Structures are given as structure tokens and as C-alpha cells.
Amino acid sequence: MPTISALFVYPVKSCGAIALDCVQLAVHGFPWDRHWMVIDENGRFVSQREFPAMARIIPTLTADALVLNSPDAAEPLEVPLAHEKDPARVAVNVWRDHFEAFDEGVSAARWFSARLGVPVRLVRFADDVTRLASKTWTRDADAPTQFTDGFPLLVTNHASLDDLNARLEAKGAPRVPMNRFRPNVVLSGLDAFEEDFIDTISVDGIVLRMVKPCARCPITTVDQTHGVRDAQWPNEPLDVMMGWRANARVDGGLTFGQNAIALDGAGRELRVGASVDYELSFSDDF
Incomplete structure (x- = not known):
């Protein structure tokens, strides 16, 4: 069964993260996230x-x-x-x-x-x-968010990062850590990129719906510890994602992770180590 392996909040949009052991879900996502x-x-x-x-x-x-x-x-x-x-x-x-x-x-x-x-x-x-997330993607659900790019939560998958890093290493480029993708929730125990086909995840009374693949921008090329781009590989991991991760659902954007909204469970807690149930989507959109 998949588990939550990490939780993060980013109080100031585009600044550093705070790693959490547990977090109480709010109607707009995580408290103080992009506040x-x-x-x-x-x-x-x-x-x-x-x-x-x-x-x-x-x-x-x-x-x-x-x-x-x-x-x-x-x-x-x-x-x-x-x-x-x-x-x-x-x-x-x-x-x-x-x-x-x-x-x-x-x-x-x-x-x-x-x-x-x-x-x-x-x-x-x-x-x-x-401020509401786009109802084009939320299936008409009201999903409040604050200063995020568009959705209250971002969910990623460790196995997907392992796959990406194997491709980077195969071309001689350095591996990248998960912080390049600035997730709120990181899952372990899934297959690589299985999150692309998940409809909902459920954790202790909390239900999150995956609503939109996350098209990645040049922030993924920034070393989050030093605030610089690699001199030899300034466009990684985007270059290795080109073509392979281009997604027609987001106009050809290179996707990694899923934007998510909360369907149920505001006031309940997410914890690192918690088991996750999930349902796959069989929509033609995937």
C-alpha cells in the first residue's frame, strides 16, 4: 500500500520549504502555504x-x-x-x-x-x-487557494523521481532531488508515474482529487540549496523530460506530479508514514 513519505509547506511563494511531520488540512490546502x-x-x-x-x-x-x-x-x-x-x-x-x-x-x-x-x-x-482554482479542471468544484500558481496542493511520487534520475544518469547528468518539484505531498509505494492515472487518494478521512498534470517551469532547473543553475546542465531536468513527458492535456507542457484539491477532510491531519488508498481514473483524458 502506498504511504505518505514527505509533507511540505512553502509560506512565501517561490522561497524555501518547511518539512512537516504532520499537517492539518485547511479548506485552501495547507495552513500558511503560499500565504x-x-x-x-x-x-x-x-x-x-x-x-x-x-x-x-x-x-x-x-x-x-x-x-x-x-x-x-x-x-x-x-x-x-x-x-x-x-x-x-x-x-x-x-x-x-x-x-x-x-x-x-x-x-x-x-x-x-x-x-x-x-x-x-x-x-x-x-x-x-x-480565489478559486479553475473549475475547468476541478469538475466545477469550488477549490479555494491562496498565492499558488493555480491549485491548492501538489502531489508527487518517489518512484517517478527515481525513473527521472535514471534517465538523467544515463546521459551523464546529475540526479535531482524532489525539492526541485516543490511538492506538498510526496507518495511512496506507487509505480513510476502511476500518479498520472489516479483519480483520488484517501488518507484517514481526507480525500484529495488529482485534477491537473503539473506542467513544469524553469524553477525545476534551480538548485534549491544554493539558488543557482548547474553550469554544465543548466536546463536539466527539463531537457531529459522533453518529448517523453510532454502532455497534450496541458498544451504540450512537460509534466511531473499532479495538482490536487481537497474533496473532504478539512480539519483532519495528514501524517508522514500514513497509508494511502487510491482509485484510478478510467477517463479518456488520461
Whole structure:
């Protein structure tokens, strides 16, 4: 039977991860996941696509604050978990979605601007905003999310990574770790790429539906420890995925992992080591 082998949350979009032993599922995914985001002067989100060094900004969560550390920062940035009363608002956009977020102020803006070398600001998801994943993919289900690219959760499979790494090694390229793919839930005990054909997974009363193959972007080419691309293999693992992982369902995008939504179980816990039941989909779309 498959099991959950890892759980991750990413408090600031495109910054580092926090590994979890257990997590209580919220209606929008994992608590604090992509709850903050860095924006440019036009309100557009910035990411490791343009600033690979964002990978080196490492978050921790205390009882009352988000703490961000970076190797080039003399002091960490501390952001209270509780937002101010009547915070300043700013217009932001994540791909095609336009809405308002709470501005985290001058100190946070200066700290992030110093890290990235351009004027940016830190914002948090406003508690009076609802952003829904595309119903084209959710089968018309309401699936709230925050600053994710589009869906509340991302599920990957260790066996798929092993297969990918075997192909990298066969061409002489270095193996890549799972953190290149920035999952929330990692499964073990499946066959390689079996997740492509799964409809739902069930864990202790939680039901997640796989709704869309995840088309991968250049963030997968960024070393998540050092915030740089390999000088010899700057386009891996995307080059090895070319053709073999191109998926017509997402306009030929190179896919790894599945975007997912919660059908049931908000308030229940996911735990590393938990057994997973799953149902395959027999849709012609797969």
C-alpha cells in the first residue's frame, strides 16, 4: 500500500520549504502555504524564474511569527502571523487572477529588495478574498487557494523521481532531488508515474482529487540549496523530460506530479508514514 513519505509547506511563494511531520488540512490546502508573496512595482508576483536566489530564503514558523533567513542578510526578517488591524491593501496578480492583498510594510519591502536587488514588496493573502482554482479542471468544484500558481496542493511520487534520475544518469547528468518539484505531498509505494492515472487518494478521512498534470517551469532547473543553475546542465531536468513527458492535456507542457484539491477532510491531519488508498481514473483524458 502506498504511504505518505514527505509533507511540505512553502509560506512565501517561490522561497524555501518547511518539512512537516504532520499537517492539518485547511479548506485552501495547507495552513500558511503560499500565504505570502513577493511582488514587483506593478503588483505582479516574482519568483525563482527571474530570481533563483529566492530559493535561499529559508522560512521557519514560530508560535507567532514567520521568520525568514538568507545567507546574505545580517538579520532575519520577522513577520507576525497576525496581521495588523486595517492593513494597507495593494492590487496584485497571479497569472490571470487579479485581486487585493495586504501589504506587509516598509521593513519587509526593504529586506526583500536587498535580497533581490530590485524594488519589491512582501504581501500576504487577505482574509476577505476568495480565489478559486479553475473549475475547468476541478469538475466545477469550488477549490479555494491562496498565492499558488493555480491549485491548492501538489502531489508527487518517489518512484517517478527515481525513473527521472535514471534517465538523467544515463546521459551523464546529475540526479535531482524532489525539492526541485516543490511538492506538498510526496507518495511512496506507487509505480513510476502511476500518479498520472489516479483519480483520488484517501488518507484517514481526507480525500484529495488529482485534477491537473503539473506542467513544469524553469524553477525545476534551480538548485534549491544554493539558488543557482548547474553550469554544465543548466536546463536539466527539463531537457531529459522533453518529448517523453510532454502532455497534450496541458498544451504540450512537460509534466511531473499532479495538482490536487481537497474533496473532504478539512480539519483532519495528514501524517508522514500514513497509508494511502487510491482509485484510478478510467477517463479518456488520461
